[in-house]
Amino acid sequence: METTKENTAFEEPAILIKGLKKSFGNLVVLNGVDLEVRKGENIAVLGRSGSGKSVLIKIISGLLQPDSGSVQVLGEQVDNISAADLQRLRLKIGFSFQSSALYDSMSVRENLAFPLVRNKRELSAAAVNTAIEEVLHEVGLSQTIMQMPSELSGGQRKRIGIARTLILKPEIMLYDEPTSGLDPITCGEINKLIIKVQQQYKTSSIIITHDLTCAKATANRIAMLLDGKFLATGNFDTVFDTQNESVRSFYDYNFTTHENNK
Numbered sequence: 247m248e249t250t251k252e253n254t255a256f257e258e259p260a261i262l263i264k265g266l267k268k269s270f271g272n273l274v275v276l277n278g279v280d281l282e283v284r285k286g287e288n289i290a291v292l293g294r295s296g297s298g299k300s301v302l303i304k305i306i307s308g309l310l311q312p313d314s315g316s317v318q319v320l321g322e323q324v325d326n327i328s329a330a331d332l333q334r335l336r337l338k339i340g341f342s343f344q345s346s347a348l349y350d351s352m353s354v355r356e357n358l359a360f361p362l363v364r365n366k367r368e369l370s371a372a373a374v375n376t377a378i379e380e381v382l383h384e385v386g387l388s389q390t391i392m393q394m395p396s397e398l399s400g401g402q403r404k405r406i407g408i409a410r411t412l413i414l415k416p417e418i419m420l421y422d423e424p425t426s427g428l429d430p431i432t433c434g435e436i437n438k439l440i441i442k443v444q445q446q447y448k449t450s451s452i453i454i455t456h457d458l459t460c461a462k463a464t465a466n467r468i469a470m471l472l473d474g475k476f477l478a479t480g481n482f483d484t485v486f487d488t489q490n491e492s493v494r495s496f497y498d499y500n501f502t503t504h505e506n507n508k
């Protein structure tokens with residue numbers, strides 16, 4: 247499956263961040279971040295451990311307040327939004343957590359029904375069932391409907407976690423390390439699913455990852471977070487065709503090692 251390439255004409259931005267700053271005490275984490283995620287676009291955010299990637303997505307989803315700067319999500323100013331508007335906006339944002347965040351005591355069916363029953367109370371039982379069947383089909387796991395999370399593989403848990411997010415038909419997807427802890431073949435399947443979600447659900451996505459194979463496969467553009475700012479943004483080959491030592495060492499350490507280990 248092919249990703250849409252960087253020069254595709256995307257519409258207005260889904261996420262627009264300007265001059266974003268965030269510190270914790272003396273620790274400056276984000277120091278003037280600018281980022282535009284266009285509608286329908288997948289952006290991979292790369293950066294070393296502790297560089298502020300998770301802080302960035304927490305600010306985008308309104309879980310953390312920035313110190314200064316402007317954060318616009320689907321036309322709403324998240325840095326200055328009422329609690330009710332934020333709650334409404336969050337329904338349009340899907341999170342795929344590193345841990346998959348499934349409820350272990352619930353079956354796959356119950357895990358998928360949960361967000362619908364909680365957020366779309368108007369839906370009939372039949373409509374809930376149809377939505378569950380559809381989304382399971384999309385992630386290729388129809389057969390797991392009656393299983394418990396403990397009976398699923400790591401890759402299957404990730405897929406069900408993504409399905410649970412997709413069932414609310416989000417406009418934005420935030421993937422936190424979607425391929426971490428998975429073998430290369432399962433990583434490839436998750437990468438294909440991320441592209442399928444982009445194409446089928448028309449989502450705009452931020453993919454936080456250390457896995458450069460994932461970034462290359464899934465993202466229209468890469469953004470490298472270094473020293474509190476996006477040092478380089480562009481398509482994969484452009485970003486890594488550089489003499490910048492920090493960017494090169496990130497590539498050499500992560501990608502060369504990863505590729506050689508295949």
Ligand SMILES: Nc1ncnc2c1ncn2[C@@H]1O[C@H](COP(=O)(O)OP(=O)(O)OP(=O)(O)O)[C@@H](O)[C@H]1O
Binds near residue numbers: 296300
């Ligand atoms: N609520 C908080 N209070 C204090 N410090 C925090 C808080 N949240 C994050 N930090 C600090 O901000 C820095 C960036 O954290 P963040 O979790 O965004 O890193 P990351 O780039 O996602 O790292 P990793 O790739 O390891 O997940 C870290 O030094 C972290 O300790």
